[in-house]
Amino acid sequence: MTTSAMVLAVHDQVLASGGSSGDDGGFIGFIFLLSGFAFYALMYFRYRNADKRHRHESETEATLLNMKKGDTFVRSKTGMSNSRMSGANSHEVRGARRKFF
Amino acid sequence: MENPDPTSRAPEQQPLSSPQDQAPPAAPEPVAATNPVSDSWARGADSSEAPTPEPDDDATRVIQTDEGATDGLAKCSRCGATDISLNVATGNLRCNFCRFEWSAESANDAFDLDGDIGKLLGVTVGSGSSDIVPSTDEVMTFKCSACGAEVLIDTASSTQARCHWCRNTLSMNQQVPNGAVPDMILPFKVPKETAIASINKFVQKRRFFAHPLFRAEFTAENVMGVYLPYMVVDINAHARLSGEGEHQTRSYTVKVGDSQQTRYDADLYNVVRDFDVHVSDLTVESSSDRLEQITSQNSNNIINTIMPFDVENAVRYDSNYMKGFTSERRDSNLDELSPIAFTQAEDITRNRVNSTLGFYDRGVRWTQQDVNVRGQRWVSAYLPVWLYSYQQHKSNGKTFLHYVAVNARTGETMGSVPIHQGKLLLVSGGVEVAGIIAAIVLTALGI
Numbered sequence: 001m002t003t004s005a006m007v008l009a010v011h012d013q014v015l016a017s018g019g020s021s022g023d024d025g026g027f028i029g030f031i032f033l034l035s036g037f038a039f040y041a042l043m044y045f046r047y048r049n050a051d052k053r054h055r056h057e058s059e060t061e062a063t064l065l066n067m068k069k070g071d072t073f074v075r076s077k078t079g080m081s082n083s084r085m086s087g088a089n090s091h092e093v094r095g096a097r098r099k100f101f
Numbered sequence: 102m103e104n105p106d107p108t109s110r111a112p113e114q115q116p117l118s119s120p121q122d123q124a125p126p127a128a129p130e131p132v133a134a135t136n137p138v139s140d141s142w143a144r145g146a147d148s149s150e151a152p153t154p155e156p157d158d159d160a161t162r163v164i165q166t167d168e169g170a171t172d173g174l175a176k177c178s179r180c181g182a183t184d185i186s187l188n189v190a191t192g193n194l195r196c197n198f199c200r201f202e203w204s205a206e207s208a209n210d211a212f213d214l215d216g217d218i219g220k221l222l223g224v225t226v227g228s229g230s231s232d233i234v235p236s237t238d239e240v241m242t243f244k245c246s247a248c249g250a251e252v253l254i255d256t257a258s259s260t261q262a263r264c265h266w267c268r269n270t271l272s273m274n275q276q277v278p279n280g281a282v283p284d285m286i287l288p289f290k291v292p293k294e295t296a297i298a299s300i301n302k303f304v305q306k307r308r309f310f311a312h313p314l315f316r317a318e319f320t321a322e323n324v325m326g327v328y329l330p331y332m333v334v335d336i337n338a339h340a341r342l343s344g345e346g347e348h349q350t351r352s353y354t355v356k357v358g359d360s361q362q363t364r365y366d367a368d369l370y371n372v373v374r375d376f377d378v379h380v381s382d383l384t385v386e387s388s389s390d391r392l393e394q395i396t397s398q399n400s401n402n403i404i405n406t407i408m409p410f411d412v413e414n415a416v417r418y419d420s421n422y423m424k425g426f427t428s429e430r431r432d433s434n435l436d437e438l439s440p441i442a443f444t445q446a447e448d449i450t451r452n453r454v455n456s457t458l459g460f461y462d463r464g465v466r467w468t469q470q471d472v473n474v475r476g477q478r479w480v481s482a483y484l485p486v487w488l489y490s491y492q493q494h495k496s497n498g499k500t501f502l503h504y505v506a507v508n509a510r511t512g513e514t515m516g517s518v519p520i521h522q523g524k525l526l527l528v529s530g531g532v533e534v535a536g537i538i539a540a541i542v543l544t545a546l547g548i
Contacts, residue, residue: 029540036533043525047307047518050396054408057448061381064453065219070343070373071460076350078366085347085367088464090455095445097386097394098402 053098162225164212166284170274173246175421177201183270186424189292194421205416208285214480218379221337221476227284229276230481232434237279243271256281258427260420272420280431283481285415288422289326289509296487296507297321299514303505312519315491328423328483330387330431333412334442336380337476340450344468346372346461367463374454380446382412385438387431387481400504400517407508407515410484431481447472485509493519
């Protein structure tokens, strides 16, 4: 059995045994259960820096001029469960050259 | 889950303040939302908002950047020697025979690159950015004017060569359509010793999980000074973004079954931003190899990360700046690089507009993004990088080229260090076991 398979097996056992515990305890326990995977990912990106790229969107000089703004109230929405607007894309970056695969 | 029913707003749900800057001037009429997001980039010399047809080649203005440049022997104006190189400490060219120093003319001054971007109309390109003609030779032959011998310059890695008979240095400064001679060059500023120290420091911090072969073979002194090819782009555009934004008016908790959940109320607005945008010195790799940044296959993203460069300090191209360094030839044309530059300019535009969207604390969803490019200027440049490379031979027979790169202007350092996977997996497994034990203890204690 490989190391990763062994870790996964233990992982599954504890997940199964943790099912009867209370909600909060289960959540904190789940965070600890991910510690090995989180450590691997942290070290991988620290050494390989595969997530790094030039932040062209903020590091390139640009000036906006003659700004005209339009902000028109449409309606109120109530009882939403998400703290962020669905489909918000004002921070989206499409021109990054770096891709993982 | 959203409740789409419009409800009358209670007084406390009125916005505390109207959107940024209170009274929006003559609001452009809201645009009906469309999905998916629609973008359009129009290129043209017209300043009207309607997209204009792309200008034909005749409309392209060319800045002749190699005017007066000569190939062959480039001599020191004081003593006539040809042994000239960059003095990194001063940024000047120095005659290695009489120590006289001088600098090439600033590219901004020589080609008027720092003029008002708002006055840019149509397409302007430096003559060193012209399309590459595939049949152009990569290896050029020059006749040494000192002794008459024929000297070859391999433009794939340099624009200089030494005459093997009389030891004079021959330079290539006139542009040929193979991408070897750019419009401008940014000289090295960070000394090699500083780059070596930066690379050493970067790697030392990552030794524990580094591959043992890499640790044994790593020698920062093997770093090479490389001029890499880039395109520097200025863009004058008019943009109109429209969409929807949400401003939170209330948050509260509700009981769902046995648990408490948070709910949010918000006001929905139609948002329009209409403006001119000037993008200055957007820098894009112009070597097809460097443009490929798939991190599972290469580490070119490392070289990308050390941008930006202070390209405003670039000088008119002079091959003498290349002495002691190597270079990579540009092999991409404007039509391949334009989509990349325009997409990045769009990212920059969206990023800058965010400063006007502070009121919309739940976010903004742009549904229509129209950008009309009124003017664009392209200039090719060699930018300086200290590059340490390490070819990793994997157990599956494949190889992977890792880089540690230093921006030779700002000193910014980034790198990729090969990992000892077995060791990392073992330690990660140990951490996982410790985490599992901690989870069991916490669960048993009911925490």
